[in-house]
Amino acid sequence: MSKLTFGAGIWHFATYVDRYATDGYGPAKSLIEMIDLAGKVRDLSVVDINAPWSADVSVDEVEVALKRNNLSVIGITPEIYNREFSKGAFTNPDAGIRRRANEVCNDAANLVRRFGASYVKLWPGQDGWDYPFQVDHKQLWRHSIEGIGELAxxxxxxxxxxxxKPREPRVHMSYGSMARTLLGIEAMGVPNVGVLLDFGHALFGGESPADSAQLAIDHGRLFGMDVNDNLRAWDDDMVAGTVHPIELFEFFYTLRKNNWEGVWQLDQFPFREDCVEAADMAIDFLKHIDASLDRLDWDALAAAQNRQDAMGAQKIARQALFGF
Amino acid sequence: MSKLTFGAGIWHFATYVDRYATDGYGPAKSLIEMIDLAGKVRDLSVVDINAPWSADVSVDEVEVALKRNNLSVIGITPEIYNREFSKGAFTNPDAGIRRRANEVCNDAANLVRRFGASYVKLWPGQDGWDYPFQVDHKQLWRHSIEGIGELAxxxxxxxxxxxxKPREPRVHMSYGSMARTLLGIEAMGVPNVGVLLDFGHALFGGESPADSAQLAIDHGRLFGMDVNDNLRAWDDDMVAGTVHPIELFEFFYTLRKNNWEGVWQLDQFPFREDCVEAADMAIDFLKHIDASLDRLDWDALAAAQNRQDAMGAQKIARQALFGF
Amino acid sequence: MSKLTFGAGIWHFATYVDRYATDGYGPAKSLIEMIDLAGKVRDLSVVDINAPWSADVSVDEVEVALKRNNLSVIGITPEIYNREFSKGAFTNPDAGIRRRANEVCNDAANLVRRFGASYVKLWPGQDGWDYPFQVDHKQLWRHSIEGIGELAxxxxxxxxxxxxKPREPRVHMSYGSMARTLLGIEAMGVPNVGVLLDFGHALFGGESPADSAQLAIDHGRLFGMDVNDNLRAWDDDMVAGTVHPIELFEFFYTLRKNNWEGVWQLDQFPFREDCVEAADMAIDFLKHIDASLDRLDWDALAAAQNRQDAMGAQKIARQALFGF
Amino acid sequence: MSKLTFGAGIWHFATYVDRYATDGYGPAKSLIEMIDLAGKVRDLSVVDINAPWSADVSVDEVEVALKRNNLSVIGITPEIYNREFSKGAFTNPDAGIRRRANEVCNDAANLVRRFGASYVKLWPGQDGWDYPFQVDHKQLWRHSIEGIGELAxxxxxxxxxxxxKPREPRVHMSYGSMARTLLGIEAMGVPNVGVLLDFGHALFGGESPADSAQLAIDHGRLFGMDVNDNLRAWDDDMVAGTVHPIELFEFFYTLRKNNWEGVWQLDQFPFREDCVEAADMAIDFLKHIDASLDRLDWDALAAAQNRQDAMGAQKIARQALFGF
Known part of the structure; x- marks a missing residue:
């Protein structure tokens, strides 16, 4: 059986606000409190941390908190989607804001070095457009590519x-699908930019996450991944395995088949749930998937796929996942 | 030509937060500031106000601000979707919170009386469920009906x-469609509960807003309406007329055909736009629709609809709306 | 353990055409051939048969074929969605066609009597509209109600x-959701019209099938059901359990909880699969669900639902369905 | 004012079947009858023809029919999505069928030469997958690329x-989006493969058609286009301009801005409408769009887009399209 490493975005342990519950789904938490909550999850080893964080918490304090919880840092996610960047980070119409996005990301890069993390995670959620006729699509895409290429x-x-992600908070996000992102990365012509595949974003975009993973792997660009679940029409960030267990299984099947090695991360937003319980729930399911992959009849499945035999393939997968 | 009255939810003039831009899409505004902004819209006469509002603003101050802006109040929207009610208002599993929802709505009722408004507007956005197996659907729907029936x-x-609305912030909202809401209202057996039809919510739910309006009218329950626009897959609350002008036209056609009289309200969330300009934009389009209804060949359209003649009907509508 | 009766629409065993593969997904089959295929499914007891069928097959021949395959008839589905009714059956703009729809359905009623079946199954798939402005929504809905009320x-x-069903082949179908259908049935004021809940249609319409089942049961109108699966955005009629096993489990949990007794039917379209294998696949999964319901900790689940405790409820359901 | 050339797929003038109305939406028509109907459309100059067509119609007869209707051929669409190819053309698991797909496309190539047409139009609608675990995604995509690369x-x-197209008739189509298709074309490494952008397919896929057009142009691959309309959730192939006039306008704005020159084609399926009237309706709208582009304040719009000023840009577009 494989030895897995589990991770989570530190925001999994935050308190959320949205446009209705503007006073939040509970009392706000400090980054240190979030780290201590992450430490309570049974099998969590690594976290992804947003930066910059509140000025009253030092990097040293974060380091201490991580250490006492046996957590290390896999990535730093620069906050390029808050008020300052609400009209875009890399694609903001204001060159000064685009410069600021670059600075914030370079600061995140320094944190990656400081923490010995694996990458800077870019989620340009405000880069896109809302209305027909709002943007010059050529220019917007050029800025999307140049901004990240420059950082690299x-x-x-x-x-x-x-x-x-297809959308949210913008109505259209410029890096909206796996294929579009790979096109952009190819245009950058640099070796150090890849994709973090969010299982739920792929579902939301009408993709088969297993297919998207394979595509990124074949381009040598699957640098990270995380999981959650949704109803395919929005980025609900529900607990992994609660709605689409079979496609989640196919996703991890594809990763193992390609000998992809990396952290199995969670990107969930437990608005109304206990965040530690929600993480434990998901990790328990991921372990079940891992054990199911051990049980799977790989040769028979490959043969069924070679025939594109849907029923045959499903029977084999079902046997492993449901045990009948 | 008809004399129209235009209205807007006062939140049209607020600053928004969402789960990403937690520091907001701009500096926060007080209710008084929002009213003053509403006053700048060229043709706005009435507003819908959320309550309770910040304790440092008195009802008298609100009244003064409304008066100086020539605005009156059409409805009060009790805040039954913030932190306290994040697991539900009328359907909260905690009977004490359900009681609190009743109190907040009764307080809103008193404000309706104080302002001489038309109604209490209930938007039970947190009443519903997220996960399979989470709720007892029989009980949830019973609470949905009883809570509002009691208020009435x-x-x-x-x-x-x-x-x-179909969903958001819950993954499923119990009052999720026009037909479901009418079923619930019929079960209440009271004369003073009706529907406020949000054009965008109907589109989002896969309904034809014109059909939903007709259904509510035929049940004697279309007590109010508001408009906006979206991409049919989420409640984007974009400016009315920017994406679906033809269905918007059909919606108002249905209202006039039924001699429905009421305020033409806006429920828009101009996250990144100037809120006054966004309201003016929408109202200009609504006036164009009103003028197009004057130009419309009503008899020819009725004849085409009698034949269910899609091309014939569209030609007549197009002539009125686009002028060719 | 419960004794289940499984059924299927006889079209499960047909060869399909669509707008692209106009020569069909294989050679056409006669009704007798379809019945013989149905007979090969391991646990199938009842079928729903479309009528009228090809004139060269007599009722007696059908009876003989059913008998030799140990099949009985649960329902007759009149073909009110083919060429003659392509602009609507009960809502056709032509009164003569509406009369023809009535005749075809009365003929189906006679077959129900002849076969000792349970019901006439009405699927008015061509009753609806495609374009904005195409129809008078008041009249269309009135025809929808009157046509079926008259039959009853x-x-x-x-x-x-x-x-x-929300749509297909019309862009909007007049009986588009559970709540809308119940509203229509209430308006008919007759005791002998109910709903057949198709699991996939509910998913497609953004409903939770378990919630829709509960609503119909509470109105005393859940007269039948069938299952399949899809990607929530179209009526894919895939094999039950292959995409949404957890919501399928919740659906049957709701039926058993309400002591609903009836046939567990399949409404699948195995375009490219072996139809017998596809039925066996689904029935095997339904048996697994039935066994999981036996294993389920019903009291603990009721307690979790009483708290609306999503994580707690999912853990209990997961334990029963996945066995961990 | 620009001189436009209008075209249509010859299937615009066919009679359709679907999985319900298996006897068709009217009496079948021969290719010659379809051409004669195309000839009745007021401003149609070119058609795209499916091949092979019925053996009882010769190429010479087609040529004569085209000539008498003043029509020429823009493309030939090989029928690689009927029964023979129902499990895939370029990606069929059977190498013999893949070979057959190649032959059918080479035959189409010969017809392109014979008619002096512009291209072979490939619509591999059966190339994809339906179920989780059904296919080896790496292999499927490789076949998708190699099959077309070989033809080129x-x-x-x-x-x-x-x-x-995102999907239909397969639940997932391998060439499912603009970006994915461009990735595939780049991998082929040939100069003579491009994209035909179907406006409705882009909408259906959650794309902004204007953005997709710009992306293809920037890759030098926008070889053709066609238009229609839908409700964004399916390929409804409704009449262009009846639902999304503003995005249609933005699409043609983008084409003119880039000096893209080509035929404005229709890909509509008027199931229940008069096919000539449906084409005339669409072309009338396209002419209105063309005239609106003449009226448009291009400099002001460019300036607004430079600021990503949604309201400003919409006002300018609205002025041109609606005349107020």
């Missing part, structure tokens, strides 16, 4: 991962 | 309107 | 079930 | 265009 060139010692 | 009985002198 | 009054000894 | 190499004198 400035930091050749580091990796950058782009987490695409 | 407690305030027989007032009207209550339910604004349904 | 003409045949008080029989049951009629309406199978709603 | 065999016919270096001709152009091939790929018309992508």
């Amino acid at each position: 060139s400035q930091n050749p010692d580091l990796k950058f991962v782009i987490e695409y | 009985s407690q305030n027989p002198d007032l009207k209550f309107v339910i604004e349904y | 009054s003409q045949n008080p000894d029989l049951k009629f079930v309406i199978e709603y | 190499s065999q016919n270096p004198d001709l152009k091939f265009v790929i018309e992508y």
